[in-house]
Amino acid sequence: MEQPVPLSGIGGVGGVGVGFRPEIAADLLAAPSAVDFVEVVAEACFASPAARREAAAIARIWPVVPHGVKLSLGSAEGVDLDRARRLGALCRELAAPVVSEHVAFVRGGGREIGHLTALPYTLEAAGVVARNVAAARRALPDIPLLLENAARTLRFPDDALDEGSFYAEVVARTGCDLLLDVGNVYANAVNAGVDPGALARSYPLERVAMIHVAGGAREHGFYFDTHAHPVPEPVFALLAAVLAATGPVPILLERDGDFPPFAALAAELATARELARSAPPRRAPPPPRVAPPPAPAGEPPPGAPALAAVQARVAELLTAPRPPSPADVRPFAADEVARSRAILQRKRVDDALPLLPRLGSHREAAARLGARCVEASPRAPRLAAVADALRIAAAAAADERLAAEALVDRLLLRARFVGPAADGSVRPRLLPFIRRERLPGGRVIWAIKGMGSSADVRIVEPRR
Numbered sequence: 001m002e003q004p005v006p007l008s009g010i011g012g013v014g015g016v017g018v019g020f021r022p023e024i025a026a027d028l029l030a031a032p033s034a035v036d037f038v039e040v041v042a043e044a045c046f047a048s049p050a051a052r053r054e055a056a057a058i059a060r061i062w063p064v065v066p067h068g069v070k071l072s073l074g075s076a077e078g079v080d081l082d083r084a085r086r087l088g089a090l091c092r093e094l095a096a097p098v099v100s101e102h103v104a105f106v107r108g109g110g111r112e113i114g115h116l117t118a119l120p121y122t123l124e125a126a127g128v129v130a131r132n133v134a135a136a137r138r139a140l141p142d143i144p145l146l147l148e149n150a151a152r153t154l155r156f157p158d159d160a161l162d163e164g165s166f167y168a169e170v171v172a173r174t175g176c177d178l179l180l181d182v183g184n185v186y187a188n189a190v191n192a193g194v195d196p197g198a199l200a201r202s203y204p205l206e207r208v209a210m211i212h213v214a215g216g217a218r219e220h221g222f223y224f225d226t227h228a229h230p231v232p233e234p235v236f237a238l239l240a241a242v243l244a245a246t247g248p249v250p251i252l253l254e255r256d257g258d259f260p261p262f263a264a265l266a267a268e269l270a271t272a273r274e275l276a277r278s279a280p281p282r283r284a285p286p287p288p289r290v291a292p293p294p295a296p297a298g299e300p301p302p303g304a305p306a307l308a309a310v311q312a313r314v315a316e317l318l319t320a321p322r323p324p325s326p327a328d329v330r331p332f333a334a335d336e337v338a339r340s341r342a343i344l345q346r347k348r349v350d351d352a353l354p355l356l357p358r359l360g361s362h363r364e365a366a367a368r369l370g371a372r373c374v375e376a377s378p379r380a381p382r383l384a385a386v387a388d389a390l391r392i393a394a395a396a397a398a399d400e401r402l403a404a405e406a407l408v409d410r411l412l413l414r415a416r417f418v419g420p421a422a423d424g425s426v427r428p429r430l431l432p433f434i435r436r437e438r439l440p441g442g443r444v445i446w447a448i449k450g451m452g453s454s455a456d457v458r459i460v461e462p463r464r
Contacts, residue, residue: 214235215230387426
């Protein structure tokens with residue numbers, strides 16, 4: 001099997017890469033030289049033993065970059081140190097050359113938002129990120145930690161900095177370089193009515209160590225970085241402009257849904273590679289990273305309590321079962337809150353459906369059913385994607401067109417998880433499991449799992 005030749009870059013990672021997903025796994029393994037590295041979502045490895053084993057296997061072929069989405073480095077309440085320790089263990093297991101996370105928060109006031117929510121652009125928020133990065137780094141191996149800029153669907157009324165200046169504060173206070181998501185820069189610029197190139201130039205481009213690029217779509221006048229559409233020409237043009245300032249840095253193509261034939265993704269990768277090769281060399285090396293000062297024990301950064309209150313309010317607005325009235329959302333804009341809630345509902349479905357692989361053969365019907373299920377139920381406080389998948393499978397089991405696939409998917413989920421509890425949450429099943437399900441037409445299948453949450457689950461269908 002032909003091996004890729006990685007180009008030099010941060011942590012030895014260079015060239016172009018792609019997010020490793022089951023839908024493109026076979027194509028990548030058949031043509032490993034199409035990419036120089038791959039990225040895996042850390043939380044997917046935490047949730048699925050099979051995904052973790054797969055990540056370990058592909059680390060023998062390409063450098064693997066773990067990408068976190070739920071560390072919540074922007075939470076004024078602090079980071080979950082257990083999550084940080086799990087991320088550190090994964091990095092060590094994969095011999096990861098670099099790890100990345102987002103400048104965002106995903107929980108507030110004890111509520112899980114379920115989506116990367118951008119921070120207010122303030123010095124106080126930058127201080128919170130610095131405190132949380134310092135805490136998280138104690139659990140991570142001594143490898144570069146890159147911080148990614150977030151797309152914005154909700155503006156805070158107390159912004160004191162422009163977008164680029166805020167990220168300049170973040171890198172100065174944390175000592176970390178940026179993972180610049182060019183798609184997010186483009187989305188924020190288009191939605192704010194400003195020039196994307198001017199917005200990109202406001203960032204500390206000399207501190208960009210890696211780039212993300214992805215496709216998007218405009219809906220009702222708003223541009224969404226969907227990760228499910230081809231990369232549009234203006235985003236590639238913005239990528240070229242950024243590379244002219246940064247020099248050639250590693251570029252990763254993000255694609256999470258509606259996968260085209262692999263040739264289309266390979267063409268996008270080739271375009272990114274050519275743009276990187278055409279970029280001028282860096283005029284000077286980036287400033288050396290400085291070790292962030294340790295956070296004083298038990299002492300929050302200035303402004304953290306006020307920011308925590310704001311984040312708790314945002315989490316409540318976005319996750320409450322009933323949509324808030326326009327008067328209740330002030331000082332936030334009602335249309336932005338409604339849009340953010342709609343994005344969260346869609347993301348819940350997107351997160352749940354991969355846990356129902358057999359229902360995936362009825363993707364459109366399952367997505368419509370999933371939208372109705374999540375709209376009618378609050379987000380579970382723990383393992384929300386599993387809880388939503390169980391709801392969707394239960395609803396699909398009542399539909400004769402979907403019942404056979406739904407019953408198998410639900411049985412497999414029940415083998416791995418216990419619940420839902422009164423608050424809607426589920427938890428991993430530690431004890432052995434053996435149960436049968438009768439399918440339409442009279443077929444009977446059994447699911448069997450051994451001791452431990454990571455034990456394999458076998459499906460057995462007795463001969464009739």
